[in-house]
Structures are given as structure tokens and as C-alpha cells.
Amino acid sequence: MRVLRFHDLAQEDSLRLEFEGxxxxxxxxxxxxxxxxxxxxxxxxxxxxxxxxxxxxxKYGNAAILKALEEERGDKRTIIGLYRTKWPALDxxxxxxxxxxxxxxxxxxxxQPLSVFAKEECSRDFVDMVRAWASxxxxxxxxxxxxxxxxxxxxxxxxxxxxxxxxDGFDKVYELCWLNVFGPRLVETVGRERMLSTPAHLVEQLxxxxxxxxxxxxxxxxxxxEARQIQARAHVHLxxxxxxxxxxxxxxxxxxxxxxxEPRFYPDLAPLLLRTLDRSAVHERQRRIAELNTWxxxxxxxWLPAGATLPSDVENPERAREYYGDLAEHLVALxxxxxxxxxxxxxxxxxxxxxxxxxxxxxxxxxxxxxEEHAVPAIGAYLGEVLVRxxxxxxxxxxxxxxxxxxxxxxxxxxxxxxxxxxxxxxxxLDYSLTQLYREAERHRA
Numbered sequence: 001m002r003v004l005r006f007h008d009l010a011q012e013d014s015l016r017l018e019f020e021g022x023x024x025x026x027x028x029x030x031x032x033x034x035x036x037x038x039x040x041x042x043x044x045x046x047x048x049x050x051x052x053x054x055x056x057x058x059k060y061g062n063a064a065i066l067k068a069l070e071e072e073r074g075d076k077r078t079i080i081g082l083y084r085t086k087w088p089a090l091d092x093x094x095x096x097x098x099x100x101x102x103x104x105x106x107x108x109x110x111x112q113p114l115s116v117f118a119k120e121e122c123s124r125d126f127v128d129m130v131r132a133w134a135s136x137x138x139x140x141x142x143x144x145x146x147x148x149x150x151x152x153x154x155x156x157x158x159x160x161x162x163x164x165x166x167x168d169g170f171d172k173v174y175e176l177c178w179l180n181v182f183g184p185r186l187v188e189t190v191g192r193e194r195m196l197s198t199p200a201h202l203v204e205q206l207x208x209x210x211x212x213x214x215x216x217x218x219x220x221x222x223x224x225x226e227a228r229q230i231q232a233r234a235h236v237h238l239x240x241x242x243x244x245x246x247x248x249x250x251x252x253x254x255x256x257x258x259x260x261x262e263p264r265f266y267p268d269l270a271p272l273l274l275r276t277l278d279r280s281a282v283h284e285r286q287r288r289i290a291e292l293n294t295w296x297x298x299x300x301x302x303w304l305p306a307g308a309t310l311p312s313d314v315e316n317p318e319r320a321r322e323y324y325g326d327l328a329e330h331l332v333a334l335x336x337x338x339x340x341x342x343x344x345x346x347x348x349x350x351x352x353x354x355x356x357x358x359x360x361x362x363x364x365x366x367x368x369x370x371x372e373e374h375a376v377p378a379i380g381a382y383l384g385e386v387l388v389r390x391x392x393x394x395x396x397x398x399x400x401x402x403x404x405x406x407x408x409x410x411x412x413x414x415x416x417x418x419x420x421x422x423x424x425x426x427x428x429x430l431d432y433s434l435t436q437l438y439r440e441a442e443r444h445r446a
Contacts, residue, residue, distance in 0.1 A: 001059070003051050003083035006091055006112060011282050013258075014089075014112035015219055017130070017144040017179075018156065021137030023105040025098050030066060035136045036105070037062060043129035045122060047090050047111045049082035069096065076101055088116050105137050114146055118220035127179060127202070131212055134181045138208045141170035141186055145177035146222050151283040152254045176235045178219035184209040190238050200234050223255040261289040266296055268439040269430070275355045276430075297431050300440045302414040302421070309405055309412040312397045320397035324404070327381030334378065345386050347442075350434040353382070357422075358429045371423050377401060379423065380416030383434050387413060390438075391445050409445035413437065 006014075023032050041048065050060045054068025060082070068080040075098075082092040089112045097104035117123045126144065134142060143155075157165040158174040172189055173182075187195055187209065195211050196203055202214040215234060221227050232248040265273045273292050280288045304310070314320045328345075331353075335342045339356045341349040357363075363371065380401065387393035387406045396405040396412060402420070405412035421432040 001051050001057060001085050003053075003057075003085055004087065004089035005083075006089060006110070011278055011280065011285055012113040013282050014110045014147045015114050015117050015126075015144060016147040016150055017107065017109040017142070019107040019109070019130070019133060019137075019139060019142040019181075021105045021107075021133065021139045021142075023096070023103055023137055025096075025103045029069065029096075030062075032105075033062075033065070036133060037065065039129045039132035039136075043125040043132075045125055047084065047088050047116060049090055049092060050085055051083045053081040053083065065094075069094075088112060107133070110147060114220055117218055120217050123218040123220075127212075127214055130179060130181065131204070131206070134210055134212065135206050135208065138183060138210060139181050140183040142179075142181040143175075143177040144179040145219060148258055148281075148283040149222060149254055150177070151281060152257060173235070173238050176213075176215065176231055176238070178215050178222055180213045181206075182211045182213065187211050195238060198234050198237050200230065223258055225252070225255070228252055228255055258283065258286060261286045261293070263289050264293045268436050269297065269433060272351050272354050272358075272430070272433060272435055276358060279359060297433065297436055300418070300432075300437045302418040302437065303441075304405065304412045304414070306407065306410045306412060309396055309407060310398060310403055313399055314397045317395075317397045321395045324381045324384055324395060324397075327377050328385045330374070331378040331382040334375075342382075345382070345389050347386065347390060347435070347438050350383070350386055350438055353379075354429060354433045354435050358426065361426050363423050363425050363428065372420075376419045376423055377416065379434070380404075380419035383418060383437065384413075384415040386434075386438060387415065387441055391441055393441075408441045411441065411444050413441055 025032075048060075052058045052060050052064040052068050055071040058064035058068065065080065069078045072078045072080055077095055077097045079093060079095045082090065082094065084090040090110070092107070092109045095104070095106040097106070111117075117126065130142065130144065145155075153175050155175060156170070160168070170186065173186065182190070182195065192211075195213070196205060198213055200213055200215050201217055202212065204212045206212055213234075215230050216222070216227055222231075228248060228251040232244060232251055235247055236242045236244045263270070263274065277285060277288060312320075332342050335353065335356060339349070339352045341352045343349075362375070366375070384393070384395065384404070384406045387408055388395060391408045393406040393408040393413070396407055398404045401416040402414070404414070404416055406415055415437075418432060418434070418437050422428055422434065424432075
């Protein structure tokens with residue numbers, strides 16, 4: 001069973017729930033978990049987990065969950081994952097804490113995409129599930145909201161120093177999410193009557209004294225101006241010392257940061273830049289698109305006019321060309337498992353190579369000596385071979401690699417010089433990409 005993992009999927013926003021509840025470890029675990037699992041199975045619907053992962057992966061079921069929890073049991077806690085093999089994707093973690101820590105049942109749950117919850121029925125079911133959990137496993141605070149917006153709000157530290165955050169936890173209302181459960185302590189800090197009169201879609205007192213507060217029928221439109229106004233008014237109602245225009249301005253700024261930006265990338269590098277976006281966090285994606293829309297790489301300078309080419313100065317040009325081929329094979333050997341297209345020596349394989357080195361942060365994750373001695377010659381030779389194979393280029397061998405040229409049309413390109421600049425830094429992988437030099441050579445081959 002191959003589960004859907006978020007890092008393998010296109011970056012999209014998701015609904016994220018954090019739930020920290022209490023349970024009785026002295027009772028039979030099966031009996032303690034029964035209400036939790038019943039609520040999950042009754043209300044999850046289309047995002048219901050179908051895989052349980054402990055020491056190994058099993059098909060979802062109560063017996064599988066109990067077995068996985070038993071396998072992962074440590075002195076203080078046990079932890080398992082629940083996932084899906086089909087869309088929508090689910091990343092869910094269940095943690096049980098044991099003495100000497102206070103007994104705890106913690107759930108972190110993320111469903112991608114957030115648009116699953118554009119349907120009111122699905123959102124109502126989610127609220128019903130959290131209500132059932134919070135009624136049975138009392139919490140100090142629980143919240144469900146857009147993952148991207150939570151990141152912008154710096155949830156759960158809210159900008160506090162790490163030590164302060166761990167010491168104080170959710171000691172007051174720092175932020176309002178789409179769904180909130182306030183435990184009795186938080187309710188008393190605000191005032192029960194004030195909290196129950198919050199202007200929101202749903203405000204409900206639970207049997208254990210907690211209060212469930214839901215801002216809107218669905219979380220999917222959290223960034224709309226209407227939703228932001230409701231969020232701001234509810235927050236200021238709970239904390240009257242806050243200034244409504246200031247709170248609303250902050251929320252609108254977060255919405256602006258998440259507003260879709262159309263990619264208008266430099267055409268030669270658009271396929272490469274689009275792939276780099278998938279490595280950006282969801283809440284940073286639109287800002288990154290805007291940055292890349294204005295970014296332009298330097299014009300390639302690694303060339304000589306055809307009339308100024310350096311003549312070959314080697315005794316055996318054919319042997320030199322074979323050597324360049326051997327160097328290129330070193331790159332193929334290095335990358336073939338991660339970049340299968342490297343065998344093909346095409347323009348597309350250059351883009352795949354560019355992305356691999358960028359993704360791996362190769363210039364700073366490898367020893368500089370190894371890069372200069374092995375990677376740069378192999379990359380330069382591979383780039384030259386692609387120019388020869390696809391553009392009818394011709395090697396002009398030289399004793400010094402930095403003087404070796406590939407003649408294409410009216411220009412002689414210096415692939416080893418390009419490779420050296422390319423490997424200077426992670427940003428240089430984009431500024432001096434192999435893809436861009438190839439496209440420039442392609443335009444000047446006639």
C-alpha cells in the first residue's frame with residue numbers, strides 16, 4: 001500500500017487540526033479509544049484513513065491501530081500515523097502520553113486540499129467529530145484552520161520565544177482559527193458569558209465546560225474579506241483591548257500574501273522555476289512567484305565569436321574528445337538513479353540536472369574540493385556533449401579545461417567555465433543554469 005505523502009504532492013493548502021486532549025491510561029486502552037475511533041469513522045467521510053503505520057504498515061482497522069500503538073510503546077509515549085492511499089491526502093498522527101507526564105491523547109491532522117471543506121456538509125461533519133472528541137477527551141485548546149494561514153500567524157508560538165512558548169503554551173487567546181475549542185481555563189480568562197456571546201457561526205458550551213467556537217460554515221474561504229472581518233470582530237470581542245482596524249489590517253495582509261499570483265517567468269527557465277516552487281512552503285509560494293516574475297538571469301558570457309576561437313593545442317584531438325565523453329559519463333553515473341533522463345543527453349535532461357542540483361543544495365552540501373575536482377569537470381563535459389548531440393556542435397579540445405570550446409554556429413561556447421560558475425552557490429545554479437546556456441546556444445546556432 002503506497003500512501004499519499006504531502007512532500008510528494010503538488011503544494012496546496014490544507015486543513016490542519018491540533019488537538020491535545022486527556023485520557024485515562026489506567027482504563028483499558030481499547031475502551032478509552034473507542035469513542036475516538038467511532039467519531040473518526042462516523043464523520044471523516046471522504047478523507048477517512050485507510051492505512052495505519054507503526055513498526056510496519058497495515059490496512060486501517062481497530063485491531064491494526066491497537067497493534068501499532070503496542071509496537072511503538074515507549075516509557076512515556078506511543079505514536080502512530082494514519083494515512084490515505086487515495087486523494088484527498090491525509091497526514092494524521094496520534095500520540096498517547098503516559099506518566100510521569102500527565103495522561104494525554106494528542107492528534108495532529110492535515111487534509112489536503114483545503115477545498116475538500118468547501119462543502120458545508122463535509123465541514124459540519126468535521127465540526128461534529130471535533131465536538132465528540134473534545135467532549136470525551138477534554139482539551140486546553142484545539143484549533144483547525146488553513147495550514148498556510150497558520151504558518152503566517154506563526155502558530156503555535158505566535159512569535160513568542162521558544163522557551164516562553166513551551167512554558168506558557170496557550171495561556172490566552174492569541175489568534176482565532178476557523179474552528180476553536182477553548183478549555184475551561186481559557187474560558188475563564190476571557191469570561192464565559194463574553195465567550196458565549198462571540199459573533200460567530202457557532203458558539204456552543206460542551207458538557208465539560210469547554211466552548212466550541214466556529215467562525216464560518218466552511219474554512220475554505222478563510223481569506224475572503226468577509227471571513228477576515230468576521231475573524232477580526234470575533235477576536236476583538238474576546239479581547240476588547242485589541243484595536244479592530246489593526247487586527248483587520250493584519251489579517252488582510254495575510255490574505256494578500258496568499259492571493260494567487262500568475263507565474264510570468266523568464267521563458268527559457270520557466271519549466272525549471274515552476275519545479276522549484278514545489279519546494280516552497282505553501283504560505284511562501286505566492287511571494288516566491290512574485291519574486292521569480294521579476295528575476296532575470298545574467299546573459300551568458302561563456303562564449304567567443306567564431307572568428308576568435310582558440311585553436312586546439314592538444315596532440316590527439318580525438319583522444320581528448322573521448323576524454324570529455326568519459327567525464328560526461330561520470331555525471332551520468334552520479335545522477336542516473338535520481339535523474340533517469342540524464343542518459344538521454346537532451347535539453348530536457350539539462351533542466352532535470354539543474355533541478356536536482358538545486359533541490360539537493362549541492363554547492364553547499366558537498367565538499368568544495370570534491371566539487372571542483374570531480375563535479376565541475378563532469379558537468380562541463382556533459383553540457384558540452386548535449387551541445388554536440390543536439391545542436392550539431394563540435395568540440396575544440398584544449399589542454400586547459402577552462403579553454404575547451406564547443407563550436408555551435410557563430411559562437412564557441414565554454415562549457416567548463418559555465419560549470420565552474422554554476423557550482424559557486426545555490427543561487428548560481430539558477431543564475432548560470434545549464435538550461436539557459438543551451439537555449440542561448442540554440443538561438444545562435446544558425
